Amino acid sequence: MSESFIQGLFAERLGGSSFGKDTKIYKFEKIKRAKAAAMAADPSTEILDFGVGEPDAMAFPAVVKALQIECEKSENRGYADNGIPEFKAAAAEYMARVFGVKGLNPETEIIHSIGSKCALAMMPDAFINKGDAMLMTTPGYPVMATHTEWHGGVVVELPLLEKNAFLPDLKAISAADLKRTKLLYLNYPNNPTGASATAKFFEEVVEFAAANNIIVVHDAAYAALCHTGAPLSFLSTPGAMDVGVEIHSLSKAYNMTGWRIAFLAGNSKVIGAFAHVKDNYDSGQFKAIQKAGVQALATPEITEEISAKYKRRLTQMVEALKESGFNAVMPGGTFYLYVKAPVASGDGTKFGNAEEASEHLIRKAHISTVPWDNAGSYLRFSATFAAADRADEERVISELRVRLAGLGLKF
Numbered sequence: 001m002s003e004s005f006i007q008g009l010f011a012e013r014l015g016g017s018s019f020g021k022d023t024k025i026y027k028f029e030k031i032k033r034a035k036a037a038a039m040a041a042d043p044s045t046e047i048l049d050f051g052v053g054e055p056d057a058m059a060f061p062a063v064v065k066a067l068q069i070e071c072e073k074s075e076n077r078g079y080a081d082n083g084i085p086e087f088k089a090a091a092a093e094y095m096a097r098v099f100g101v102k103g104l105n106p107e108t109e110i111i112h113s114i115g116s117k118c119a120l121a122m123m124p125d126a127f128i129n130k131g132d133a134m135l136m137t138t139p140g141y142p143v144m145a146t147h148t149e150w151h152g153g154v155v156v157e158l159p160l161l162e163k164n165a166f167l168p169d170l171k172a173i174s175a176a177d178l179k180r181t182k183l184l185y186l187n188y189p190n191n192p193t194g195a196s197a198t199a200k201f202f203e204e205v206v207e208f209a210a211a212n213n214i215i216v217v218h219d220a221a222y223a224a225l226c227h228t229g230a231p232l233s234f235l236s237t238p239g240a241m242d243v244g245v246e247i248h249s250l251s252k253a254y255n256m257t258g259w260r261i262a263f264l265a266g267n268s269k270v271i272g273a274f275a276h277v278k279d280n281y282d283s284g285q286f287k288a289i290q291k292a293g294v295q296a297l298a299t300p301e302i303t304e305e306i307s308a309k310y311k312r313r314l315t316q317m318v319e320a321l322k323e324s325g326f327n328a329v330m331p332g333g334t335f336y337l338y339v340k341a342p343v344a345s346g347d348g349t350k351f352g353n354a355e356e357a358s359e360h361l362i363r364k365a366h367i368s369t370v371p372w373d374n375a376g377s378y379l380r381f382s383a384t385f386a387a388a389d390r391a392d393e394e395r396v397i398s399e400l401r402v403r404l405a406g407l408g409l410k411f
């Protein structure tokens, strides 16, 4: 049968006529396949899933109840466009209460989005012309970089290295790259490294952005999940409101990944341009979800409870991993533990990179992790593994300890 004419019509940004023909197997597909193969080979052994990147628990009852009540009201049925005032006001209050960022104008300095992923996808529409660059920390959440490239822009990667506490070295960027750069993407506490930013680093960022005319987009998806010190907002840095915006999400902070609700706060010109772009993509999140979001934002104790659970699990995971030779240290925030990948196992298998180490862990010990080989070889263990209760949580972690010890890993 001749090939469909459709194959010739794909946009260049998707690979043109080659779209869908790529036979390379990507990381997450490899993990999925290795998991399936391990289960098929030994169905009776439980998979210890430290690979998941989202909460294992439900949204809290008061938030679920708010949605139940609000979705029955006729006033909430229609298009929400760029958002309801109640949600923006709640976001402004939340920023003041949790992060000490006071005086945000809900009208001009805050806007909701249907999750932070969409916001990151839309931001390049507002700023990136062909040939413009964005700075992207790597490893990292790639959505803004993908869309920059789709607009004909260039992505300049800033490696996150352990020796720099997983903060980018802004001084290492070439003058030529600085000249063409419009956007800087940062994410602290960071996925996957778990690192937190310091107030001093954010001060450097503001100075850097102002000196080079670069807009900062701080992805604060994990900002309230903080294990050392108080939660830190980029916007609390003097001058930050002049150079950038911050994106907060209810996904991880309130166990609401599927609900799709987030907000941007910060510079009014950036928010205004984003609002214009957004208005041309979607018609806003369901008002009942925004109103349930108001309930969540007014109850930051929920996040404190969630955060305490991750901290408890991460503390035990650090100990378990250390016993097997990993250089595990408690992350500043998030629910991720990022550790150097082993180079070999006791049975003589050598690992060329983290991907190979991760595959070995799943095949030989039914332990699922996410490998990163972007800036050194590391494995990410997530504290969102499934466990029925505290006793089960401890059982999973002691099982992890036993299985890792059995592998005889070398570093």
Ligand SMILES: Cc1ncc(COP(=O)(O)O)c(C=O)c1O
Pocket: 053, 114, 115, 116, 117, 118, 141, 187, 191, 219, 221, 249, 250, 251, 257, 261, 262
């Ligand atoms: C760093 C980072 N940013 C953004 C997101 C997306 O979050 P949301 O659910 O708000 O779209 C994730 C999700 O994993 C993430 O890890």
